[in-house]
Amino acid sequence: MSFHMKNRHARRALQAAVVPLFALLASVAHADWGGLNMPEGVTILSKKIYSLHMLILWICVAIAVVVFGVMIYSIVKFRKSQGAQADKTLVHSTKVEIVWTVIPIAILVFMAVPIAKTLIEIEDMGNVDLNIKVTGYQWKWEYEYLGQNVSFFSTLKRDSDAARQLGSGIDPKSVEHYLLDVDNHLVVPAGQKIRFLLTAQDVIHAWWVPAFGMKKDAIPGYVNEIWVQVDADKLGTYRGQCAELCGRDHGFMPIVVDVVSPADFDKWLREKQAEKKLADVAPNATAVTASAAPAAIQQ
Amino acid sequence: MAHEHTADHTHDDHDHGPAHGWRRWVYATNHKDIGTMYLIFACVMFFVGGLMAMVIRAELFKPGLQLVDPQFFNSMTTMHALIMIFGAVMPAWTGLANWMIPMQVGAPDMALPRLNNFSFWILPFAFTLLLGTLFVPSGAPAGGWTLYPPLSLQGGDSFPMAIFAIHLMGASSILGSINVVVTIMNMRAPGVGLLNMPLFCWSWLITAYLLIATMPVLAGAVTMLLTDHFFGTSFFSASGGGDPVMFQHIFWFFGHPEVYILILPAFGIMSEIIPTFSRKPLFGYDAMVYATAAIAFLSFIVWAHHMFTVGMPLAGQLFFTLSTMMISIPTGVKVFNWTATMWKGSLTFETPMLFALSFLFLFSIGGFSGLMLAVVPADFQYHDTYFVVAHFHYVLVPGAIFAIMAGVYYWLPKWTGRMYDEKLGKLHFWLSTIFVNVLFFPQHFLGLAGMPRRIPDYSTQFADWNMVSSIGAFGFGLSQLLFPYIIWKCVKAGEKSGARSWEGAHGLEWELSSPPPYHSWTEPPSREVIAKGVEH
Numbered sequence: 021m022s023f024h025m026k027n028r029h030a031r032r033a034l035q036a037a038v039v040p041l042f043a044l045l046a047s048v049a050h051a052d053w054g055g056l057n058m059p060e061g062v063t064i065l066s067k068k069i070y071s072l073h074m075l076i077l078w079i080c081v082a083i084a085v086v087v088f089g090v091m092i093y094s095i096v097k098f099r100k101s102q103g104a105q106a107d108k109t110l111v112h113s114t115k116v117e118i119v120w121t122v123i124p125i126a127i128l129v130f131m132a133v134p135i136a137k138t139l140i141e142i143e144d145m146g147n148v149d150l151n152i153k154v155t156g157y158q159w160k161w162e163y164e165y166l167g168q169n170v171s172f173f174s175t176l177k178r179d180s181d182a183a184r185q186l187g188s189g190i191d192p193k194s195v196e197h198y199l200l201d202v203d204n205h206l207v208v209p210a211g212q213k214i215r216f217l218l219t220a221q222d223v224i225h226a227w228w229v230p231a232f233g234m235k236k237d238a239i240p241g242y243v244n245e246i247w248v249q250v251d252a253d254k255l256g257t258y259r260g261q262c263a264e265l266c267g268r269d270h271g272f273m274p275i276v277v278d279v280v281s282p283a284d285f286d287k288w289l290r291e292k293q294a295e296k297k298l299a300d301v302a303p304n305a306t307a308v309t310a311s312a313a314p315a316a317i318q319q
Numbered sequence: 320m321a322h323e324h325t326a327d328h329t330h331d332d333h334d335h336g337p338a339h340g341w342r343r344w345v346y347a348t349n350h351k352d353i354g355t356m357y358l359i360f361a362c363v364m365f366f367v368g369g370l371m372a373m374v375i376r377a378e379l380f381k382p383g384l385q386l387v388d389p390q391f392f393n394s395m396t397t398m399h400a401l402i403m404i405f406g407a408v409m410p411a412w413t414g415l416a417n418w419m420i421p422m423q424v425g426a427p428d429m430a431l432p433r434l435n436n437f438s439f440w441i442l443p444f445a446f447t448l449l450l451g452t453l454f455v456p457s458g459a460p461a462g463g464w465t466l467y468p469p470l471s472l473q474g475g476d477s478f479p480m481a482i483f484a485i486h487l488m489g490a491s492s493i494l495g496s497i498n499v500v501v502t503i504m505n506m507r508a509p510g511v512g513l514l515n516m517p518l519f520c521w522s523w524l525i526t527a528y529l530l531i532a533t534m535p536v537l538a539g540a541v542t543m544l545l546t547d548h549f550f551g552t553s554f555f556s557a558s559g560g561g562d563p564v565m566f567q568h569i570f571w572f573f574g575h576p577e578v579y580i581l582i583l584p585a586f587g588i589m590s591e592i593i594p595t596f597s598r599k600p601l602f603g604y605d606a607m608v609y610a611t612a613a614i615a616f617l618s619f620i621v622w623a624h625h626m627f628t629v630g631m632p633l634a635g636q637l638f639f640t641l642s643t644m645m646i647s648i649p650t651g652v653k654v655f656n657w658t659a660t661m662w663k664g665s666l667t668f669e670t671p672m673l674f675a676l677s678f679l680f681l682f683s684i685g686g687f688s689g690l691m692l693a694v695v696p697a698d699f700q701y702h703d704t705y706f707v708v709a710h711f712h713y714v715l716v717p718g719a720i721f722a723i724m725a726g727v728y729y730w731l732p733k734w735t736g737r738m739y740d741e742k743l744g745k746l747h748f749w750l751s752t753i754f755v756n757v758l759f760f761p762q763h764f765l766g767l768a769g770m771p772r773r774i775p776d777y778s779t780q781f782a783d784w785n786m787v788s789s790i791g792a793f794g795f796g797l798s799q800l801l802f803p804y805i806i807w808k809c810v811k812a813g814e815k816s817g818a819r820s821w822e823g824a825h826g827l828e829w830e831l832s833s834p835p836p837y838h839s840w841t842e843p844p845s846r847e848v849i850a851k852g853v854e855h
Contacts, residue, residue, distance in 0.1 A: 058700055058767040065696075073697040080687035087654065091679060094661040098597075106598040106823075107663040117606055120655045121648060128644045131694070136637055138696040143633050184384055184776055192382040192779055199382075199778045223470040224563060226628060226703060230769040234699035237628045239564060240469060241557020244630035263628075263703040263771045265463045267470055268390045271774030 062254035066233025149212040156225030156238040159269035170292045177201040200259040209285035211252035218244040229260035348432035357414030364406030371399040376792035392775035393461035400464035412584045422828035425508025427838040430501040438494035445487035452477035468555040489534040496527035508843035522587030529576045537573040571622035585722030596672035597664030598823035603656045610649035643693035670744030674725035685713030706766025732820035736834040737813030750798035757791030827852040
């Protein structure tokens with residue numbers, strides 16, 4: 021009798037707790053939840069990395085289903101309240117212990133092969149079409165197209181910067197690409213193998229565009245490298261952020277990359293080189309061309 | 320019922336009762352008094368560090384900066400980590416070791432009581448120094464608990480204070496560990512062998528060796544930071560011929576064993592609680608000991624998996640990915656053994672068992688994400704994102720912290736002679752388990768979707784899951800207030816408990832009265848008692 025009473029109370033309490041929770045979930049359900057999973061990305065390597073991620077994820081899910089299944093079965097089946105008697109002789113079994121040691125080893129060996137293959141590919145820096153040096157500063161990025169006489173800084177866009185100040189009163193949702201927009205975009209050609217040489221001026225930063233599949237640290241005194249080859253048909257703008265804590269404004273040095281066709285890239289590069297020449301000749305003109313340039317690229 | 324008589328013994332029956340007033344605590348050499356102080360200290364620090372976590376989650380509740388400056392936010396993440404690791408989890412383990420090891424091995428006290436006093440009393444000073452950094456002009460350390468140079472070298476007055484605090488914590492840990500090793504090696508009663516002592520002792524013995532091996536490494540690393548900052552050396556400065564990456568190698572050579580320092584005693588606790596509430600001896604005792612030792616050994620050769628993105632040679636990346644994945648083998652053995660212990664058992668679900676079961680499931684989830692993080696190419700995506708934050712909080716909160724709570728609920732009737740309120744304990748369990756998942760599970764999604772860790776503000780695409788996570792955090796934080804209340808209520812007015820508080824309890828501590836005599840085993844337990852308590 022009292023048992024039923026208790027149950028009813030428990031159920032009502034549970035309802036009281038769960039109903040508002042679902043109401044809350046429903047109220048935000050219409051919003052953009054972003055991805056639940058890693059993006060597949062747009063480069064040769066990002067897709068391989070994504071498939072490794074999915075492989076290990078499904079292996080984990082499979083193991084979880086088996087192990088949690090046995091645990092849940094034990095919890096349900098071997099309750100003292102259901103009259104379960106403990107079998108105190110069950111304390112050791114060499115056979116079982118060998119099995120559950122060997123199976124994980126087999127899984128690891130199975131995983132090691134694709135991991136090694138992908139790593140070897142990631143480390144292959146041969147046949148590069150374009151070299152870009154990336155330098156991290158507190159708190160901006162500098163891009164230098166090696167051998168092309170083009171370099172520029174890339175910092176958080178002003179509207180984001182205004183909105184992110186403490187107590188600014190500006191709603192971040194009203195700012196387009198809040199915290200993920202910069203004044204000068206990095207521009208790269210699709211379908212070509214680009215090598216990024218990463219270093220830093222002051223403290224350690226990390227350069228990361230999730231759609232490109234990987235990040236690497238930019239360390240003072242070191243030059244790290246990664247390569248990226250975006251699929252020829254994946255033109256567009258990709259965004260990322262500094263991924264290594266680098267001080268007060270670590271959260272405010274985004275990365276924006278425009279991936280364009282090789283022809284458009286050549287055109288852009290020539291314009292940039294012309295600007296640079298003009299600036300070298302007449303230093304006073306720098307300010308004018310620098311502020312005009314980003315507007316031209318965006319459109 | 321037969322034990323009721325022994326339970327009624329009071330301290331006055333013994334020759335050496337505790338001193339009165341403040342002397343009992345300041346001059347304490349008794350393992351129980353020192354254990355109590357460690358546990359209270361850990362609990363206070365748990366709430367201080369928790370408060371900082373609340374500041375972090377409040378700022379991250381929605382996009383935009385509403386509450387704190389980014390520099391202060393960075394101080395909060397840094398201090399939260401240092402306080403939770405060195406102030407909450409490690410002292411809680413030492414407190415449990417102090418209380419339980421002498422009782423479990425049949426000894427009157429720890430082997431080195433004055434050292435024990437010293438190693439505890441270092442801690443309040445260390446944390447006064449560390450918390451004092453919040454009030455210096457430069458603000459508290461904000462370069463992350465990992466103290467990576469060159470960023471950490473930009474710290475102001477707080478920098479040397481934090482480093483001296485770390486030195487003190489390290490000294491305290493080393494002294495405490497020496498005490499554990501000496502006690503277990505020398506104070507076991509005749510008949511308590513190395514291969515039949517409780518697994519909590521085993522896991523602590525191995526933890527103590529890890530601490531003794533790695534704390535000096537941390538001390539060396541932070542001392543080099545200190546001389547780089549003040550005496551013009553350039554161990555870690557590239558412009559002076561040093562190497563900032565070298566710091567990371569040294570730090571993680573300490574840091575990875577440190578991870579197991581935080582979790583191995585939890586494995587020991589699980590191996591006590593699960594058999595008790597399954598009413599069945601632990602499955603595969605020997606395998607458990609060897610697995611713990613294997614994990615400890617492997618912990619020394621996997622450190623670089625914390626820094627896959629610094630740019631390592633291919634061979635290095637392959638070595639560290641394989642050695643890291645190998646850890647899942649002994650860890651798997653442990654999880655399988657606990658599951659097999661429940662198999663064909665006779666299970667009941669009191670609060671300690673509930674926390675232990677929660678540990679079993681949620682620690683495994685942390686283990687799975689750990690296996691994923693070991694896959695180097697995928698780690699290039701996961702590294703330094705909220706996926707990592709979710710991973711290590713799954714192994715530390717429902718891992719280490721739940722195990723500590725399970726241990727406290729399990730032994731509280733032994734320590735106080737009184738039973739806690741089971742209803743409140745279950746409420747504490749359910750609230751903790753639900754909210755910890757609301758808090759940390761969405762962080763997996765955030766990390767995979769591309770949110771970096773240690774940022775005070777984020778782009779709007781991450782807004783919804785951050786709000787869910789923050790709601791979970793507030794719920795989790797509030798429910799923890801139940802924990803000290805339940806303990807207080809138990810001490811004040813709990814129902815009396817017999818010597819063997821749990822039907823299936825097994826071990827020498829349950830052969831003593833509840834509460835136990837001031838000097839636990841003044842005479843070594845007899846063969847019969849040992850046969851009842853230890854042998855299996």
